[in-house]
Amino acid sequence: MSEVVLSGVVKRYGRVTALAGVDVSVPSGQLTAVLGPSGCGKTTLLRSLAGFERIDAGEIRIDGNRVAGGGRHLPAHRRHIAVVPQEGALFPHLSVADNVGYGLDRAARRSDRVEEVLTLVGLAGYGSRMPHQLSGGQQQRVAVARALAPRPSVVLLDEPFSALDAGLRAGLRHDVREALRADGATGVLVTHDQGEALSVADKVVVLRDGRVVQADAPATIYREPVDAWVAGFVGDAVLLPAVVERGTARTALGALPVTGTVTEGPVTVLVRPEQIRLATGQAGISASVLRHDFHGHDALIGLRLDDGTRITARILDGGPPCPVGDRVTVQVDGPARVFPTQAGPDSATSVLVGLAA
Ligand code: ADP
Ligand code: MG
Numbered sequence: 001m002s003e004v005v006l007s008g009v010v011k012r013y014g015r016v017t018a019l020a021g022v023d024v025s026v027p028s029g030q031l032t033a034v035l036g037p038s039g040c041g042k043t044t045l046l047r048s049l050a051g052f053e054r055i056d057a058g059e060i061r062i063d064g065n066r067v068a069g070g071g072r073h074l075p076a077h078r079r080h081i082a083v084v085p086q087e088g089a090l091f092p093h094l095s096v097a098d099n100v101g102y103g104l105d106r107a108a109r110r111s112d113r114v115e116e117v118l119t120l121v122g123l124a125g126y127g128s129r130m131p132h133q134l135s136g137g138q139q140q141r142v143a144v145a146r147a148l149a150p151r152p153s154v155v156l157l158d159e160p161f162s163a164l165d166a167g168l169r170a171g172l173r174h175d176v177r178e179a180l181r182a183d184g185a186t187g188v189l190v191t192h193d194q195g196e197a198l199s200v201a202d203k204v205v206v207l208r209d210g211r212v213v214q215a216d217a218p219a220t221i222y223r224e225p226v227d228a229w230v231a232g233f234v235g236d237a238v239l240l241p242a243v244v245e246r247g248t249a250r251t252a253l254g255a256l257p258v259t260g261t262v263t264e265g266p267v268t269v270l271v272r273p274e275q276i277r278l279a280t281g282q283a284g285i286s287a288s289v290l291r292h293d294f295h296g297h298d299a300l301i302g303l304r305l306d307d308g309t310r311i312t313a314r315i316l317d318g319g320p321p322c323p324v325g326d327r328v329t330v331q332v333d334g335p336a337r338v339f340p341t342q343a344g345p346d347s348a349t350s351v352l353v354g355l356a357a
Contacts, residue, residue: 002153002186003028004049008058009069011044018044020210021058026154026203031177031187033201035194037233041210042190046156049188050083051076062153081154082147087163089143090131097127100146108150117145120179137168144176148183155180157189161196173200194234198222206230224260228339231270236300238276238311241341242269249336252309254285256336269336273300276313277331278320284329287311289322303330 004026011019018041026032034042047053049060051067051074059069062081067074082103090099100117101109118124121141131139140160147155160176161169177200180187191197197204198218205215214226225231228239242249242256249256249269253276256269278301290310291302301313301322313330315322322328 002063004154004186004188005061006045006049006058007061007069009045009048009055009060010057011041011048011053011055018210019048019055022207022210022212024205024212024215026186026188028186029181029184030202031180031189031200032203032205033197034188034190034205034207035197035234036192036207038192040207042192042207043158044210045207046083046158046188046190049079049154050081050156051079080152081156082150082152084140084143084147084155084157084160086159087136087140090139090146092131094131095127096123096129096131096134096142099131099142100127100149102146103150113149114145117148117179117183118142120148120182121145122175122179136164137172140164140172141175144179148179148185151183152185154186154188157187159191160189162191162193169196170199176200198234204234206233224337225270228268228270231337231339236273236312236314238271238273240269240271240309240311242267242336242338244338249338251336252285252305252307253311253330253332256332258338259335260338262338263340266341268339268341270339271311271332271336273312273314274298275333275336276311277333278303278313278315278322278328279331280320280326280328282329284331287328287330289324289326289328292322292324303328305330 006022006024009019009022022045034045036042044053048055054073055068060067066072067079097114101114118126121144123138123141161173173196189201201218204218204221206213214221214230221234225234231237240251242251244258244262244264244267247262249258251269285305287303287305289301290304293300298314298316301315303311303313
């Protein structure tokens with residue numbers, strides 16, 4: 001188990017600043033997800049941690065020992081960090097057991113460590129198979145077992161599930177999280193998939209343009225995003241212009257109680273689609289149904305309020321039918337979160353509806 005701390009880390013490639021002063025602390029024995037859109041610096045952060053890149057400023061410490069920065073650059077093989085890459089990482093001509101035992105000394109290879117980590121990843125008894133005899137998901141499990149085998153201080157996973165089917169991915173990421181936990185490993189998982197980060201990590205670090213914008217527990221990131229961008233990146237978001245008066249926001253959805261750092265005056269409010277409740281012929285704001293996207297467990301309903309504002313509601317399967325064209329009324333459950341409105345030429349009239357796909 002090891003704590004990893006990055007302070008003020010800067011990494012440039014020529015004129016591109018990939019990391020612009022990153023502060024991250026990775027708690028020992030936990031899984032921390034680094035979440036951000038493509039190109040925000042996730043892989044650079046991982047490669048800097050692993051020692052594959054030399055940082056330009058700042059420092060990286062593992063258990064208090066500086067491994068990078070201040071003129072020091074501990075080579076990758078001396079950092080005791082394991083990396084699980086995206087795909088295709090196994091030696092095709094070696095058996096599963098030999099792949100897993102590859103980084104171990106002879107004594108460790110003869111011990112039961114190989115079978116132990118195969119068991120952790122759910123592949124007990126698979127040691128004599130060859131990689132081509134495994135599915136893609138099983139191959140990634142072997143890659144994780146191989147990373148864990150030498151008991152590294154830290155395991156880094158760079159979008160390790162992105163090449164797999166969605167259905168497989170959910171089960172695999174859960175099993176990998178459990179394997180890391182059972183082995184007491186400290187993990188850093190890099191992903192652009194918000195569902196993945198929120199569902200498996202103990203802590204989520206949101207990265208944008210080479211900077212950390214928020215680092216918190218998953219539920220805090222979802223419920224208390226620091227700004228409208230994070231709100232829309234980590235989930236479906238209805239963002240509305242509003243005016244706060246005496247602690248209440250006046251919005252197109254009516255007067256809403258608010259949370260967050262509340263200032264009086266013009267603001268942007270966040271309502272999650274699952275906070276929006278639909279009914280017919282009751283009190284509330286009236287709206288027409290524009291869209292009905294069925295997702296099995298729930299459905300996303302696109303609505304236009306009578307003042308033209310477009311919003312999205314999430315209803316559970318078995319809720320009101322809401323066919324396209326229907327008239328409904330809308331009410332909001334729970335408080336709205338408030339962000340300062342970015343000053344702009346038409347910020348008072350623009351309606352932001354951030355909908356992550
Ligand atoms: P992510 O993994 O989040 O997609 P990366 O860390 O790969 O992001 O890239 C961050 C930024 O650094 C991007 O603008 C990318 O184009 C740039 N970059 C990454 N690697 C290199 C490199 N070897 N040479 C030049 N630019 C790079
Ligand atoms: Mg990347």
